[in-house]
Amino acid sequence: MTGGTGSIRREIFLPHSPEHVWRALTDSERLAEWLMPNDFEPRIGHRFTFRTQPNPRAGFDGVVHCEVVECSPPSRLAYSWAAGPLDSRVSYRLEPEAEGTRLFLEHSGFDPAGPEDVWRGAEYGWTKMLGALEGVVGESAARA
């Protein structure tokens, strides 16, 4: 399920050094092997694309438009990720752990940062919103 603020977060332990993992994230050919074909380069401001199958029903033409916004080898990498109507950001953080690397991934933008001071009370996460949505959709389907 998404995190409390509507990001997708994953972490994975990889039995390889941070430098080895970093290379897989930032070498264009290696990146294409586990993610998608691309023209990535590891420098801030570099604009590149990933290419994959289009999904016309979702308004996606098969091209993900990206720009590198953070690049600190071998620990932090982030790029914007624009696909169809979605404008988002993918961030990677690499931490050495035991004989390998713990990789943290966050895909944010289902819930991008905004001015928080207009709120009173606690933050409402998407988990609650989507949980409520399930109930409401179910009810309206039943009434239909």
Place this chain on the structure above:
Amino acid sequence: MTEHGAEVFHAISHPARRRMLDLLAGGELAVSSIAEGFAMSRPAVSQHLRVLLHAGLVTERRSGRERRYRLVPDRLVVVRDWIAHYERFWDDHLEQLRDHLSSEGAS
């Protein structure tokens, strides 16, 4: 209004509007009730509600002097579908990363 949800993503990009949608998930509300939850002016609240209306996320009706808003839950399905897609996407591709690193040999 497009099929593909660009207006929906714009609408939900503001935390105040997400909070308004969350309130409306509990049922129809008048503008005055919605405004109680926010430290902003009534015109600012109304402007946010217009964005939600334009995105098809809420409907509006007049009841006496009040405007009342109701959530259109089906419009949020596009967001839920994108999230569900990317959850699977990252699970699959992180496994491919693990396999790729293993097949490359020693670090």
